[in-house]
Amino acid sequence: MSLTSKLHALRPQKKFKTKISSLQKKEALWGLFFLTPWIIGFIGLYFFPMVASFVFSLLEFNPTVPDQAAYIGFDNWRRALFEDPEVGLSFLRTIRFSAISLPIGLAFALFLAVLLNSKNVLGSQLYRTLFYMPSMIPLVATVLIWNGVLNEQTGWINIIIQNLTGIQAVGSTGLRWLADPQLVYLAYTMFGLWGVGPAMIIFLAGLQGVPTELYEAAEIDGASWFQRLGKITLPMITPVILYQLILNVIGSLQYFLAPFVLNRGTGFPEGMTRFYMVYFFKQSFTFQNMGYGATLAWIMFIVGIILTVILFGTAKYWVFYAAEDKE
């Protein structure tokens, strides 16, 4: 019997009761009582705003002149889905950026976690703290710091590149990280790597949860480090990878702060940073098209749900839960 089968066998079996005792009723009532603030909060702060935003999506609604609001049916939806090219473009930019930043970000976090999980690293606690520390800096400050670091005239990255390689990196004809459409996604990905600390910690927790006897058995069988990584470590932490993937996909769809802080959502350079959420914000709060903005928000909500469902749907093919039997 495999280890997972044993664990499965040890799981408590469900018990069906036909009668609930008075003590359990009391406990259930207390449970509901304690849940009440959350339920009230959910209804007041999530459910009603969601219903309201759907109603807004059926209106032409400028919040600065609310008396001129008019019901227009599904015109906003038609415009967003079929007529406004910027919706598709901004969504494609988001996907393009995610395709670059998401794998790099996840791989980097996993890479750090694997390194820090190694017994051969001296002072791993210190490194964990150091790698986590940038995550404690507010994101706005991070973006502004990187704006300086990547400045084409005075940023030290360009200065180092120029000094080391002799390539003309500094100056108006140098590497314009934030102004060159070819480089800007890479630059934004670098911002993201600074905030890799929480993902690294979660990966680390996942790695530390892998039973050591599996490694010991593999070592006895003569498996190399890479074989152990590929055959034991990665499969065993696939639930963590799934979790991180879902969080990061949703986070990527909501990507907003860096382009907004850097250029007020102008899309500079050449519209490359007008991501979907930036466009949503501009429509809603700058252009005052609140009805149309609500439609864009709903579309993104639906896309987010679809992607999450797809990810969960594919999980059975690649995510390995240690406590389950895989037939």
Place this chain on the structure above:
Amino acid sequence: MRNKRIQILFALLVVALLIVACSPAQPAATTAVKATDAVAEVPTDKPAPAEKVQVRWFVGLGAGSDEGTFAPQKAFVEEYNASQDEIELMLEIVDNDVAYDTLSTQIAAGNAPDIVGPIGVRGRDSFKGAWLDLAPLIAENNYDLSDYDPALVKFYLIQEQGQLGIPFGIFPSFILYNQDLFEEAGLNLPPAKYGEKYVMPDGSEVEWNMDTLRDVGMMLTFDSNGNDAKTDGFDSTKITQFGFMNQFTDPRGIGTFFGSGSLVADDGKTAQIPDAWNAAWKWTYDGYWKDWFIPNGAYGGADFLQGPGGPFSSGNLAMIHIHTWYVAPWALGEVKFDWNLAATPSYNGTVTSKMHADTFCIPKGSKDPKSAFKVLTYMLSKEHATSLLSIYGGMPARLSLQGDYFASYTETNFPDKDDINWDVAVAGMAFADNPNHESWMPSFQETTDKYNEFWNKWSNTAGLDIDAEFEQLRVALQAIFDAALA
């Protein structure tokens, strides 16, 4: 038993938290300044007595958000509050970068301020439909408008919206130049009067037009080897001084430098690029990438152009086209070079000197428009308008105040400089742009956003097919107009 006590304790805690969370906030009367995401706010010193009506004054859409203006504006508010005991005027200064978003959020949240301004045409038209028609209040208070040019009063009478403002300040434009750089380059100064010729280094007299401006600008643009932009060995990758730029304006302002126009045709729905703007934009694009006398996007961020008041005050830019609001110590910054004002050049024999005209508006969402109007009349009064205009650097709209305004303005703000050529600013009013370069367009903010996106591209990318770019912009604007007017 112990468990039950703990449960009761928890229950009480939850109830207490709910009560605290649901209790009403402190009434606004106890706060001197509303919390906003303002970059800078100047609260009044004393909390308002309960019987005083509070009137909130929002500053940020136009002049008034430079740090140097905070103290004098606060002093004005304090003086007003001390002058009467009915109204507590509260000042909210918001940085111009976020002022539009902040104001729209306030209005949308039902938290509109009572007075907004100084506000130009752009600020006003960005919130079309949100302003109160002042005509009933003007009639109710028998407010005397005879001290204003009737045409200027009419300027604020907007079709289907009403009288949205009363004239306050006028901000003509002109060329502002760094006299030291002209002297270092051995060049004659630009004309101090409209109609005067420019004397070239060889002694020839030429019309002061855009071609001359480009030539002079190139002769004032130098690389690190000391070559000017007209010299063969000029290295455009190592420029250390520029000749000219249209500072603190947008593509519509740059277009208007060559002639008045609008991105929307007279029918109000067709996107267009006026011929004069087409020429102005090409001239500027060549100035960025071919003639090199205008700082392009890459050079715009260069350290040597970062002055306290933008590129001009860095001392490495010879000429800019700008409005009177810039000629103030807090806007220009403390500069160590001599400067003065000159005539705007002509294009095809016609001068167009764009104009800013500011006023104060009362939002429809004001909780007490009558009190707001009382404050407004104080601000615009003959006795007090000059104090505000002196802060913002504008010419008085009141005819009776125009006489010796610049003499007193210079005495207050530039006591050590007695040669400022204000006459050229006053003369520039005769060449004001009509239609105004900030005037209404369909979906105002979205249109603004779109043309700025294109402009960012042009100022950062060499070698573009600029005619094709103009056409792409026109098509993009038409799509926005169509959606807005559908």
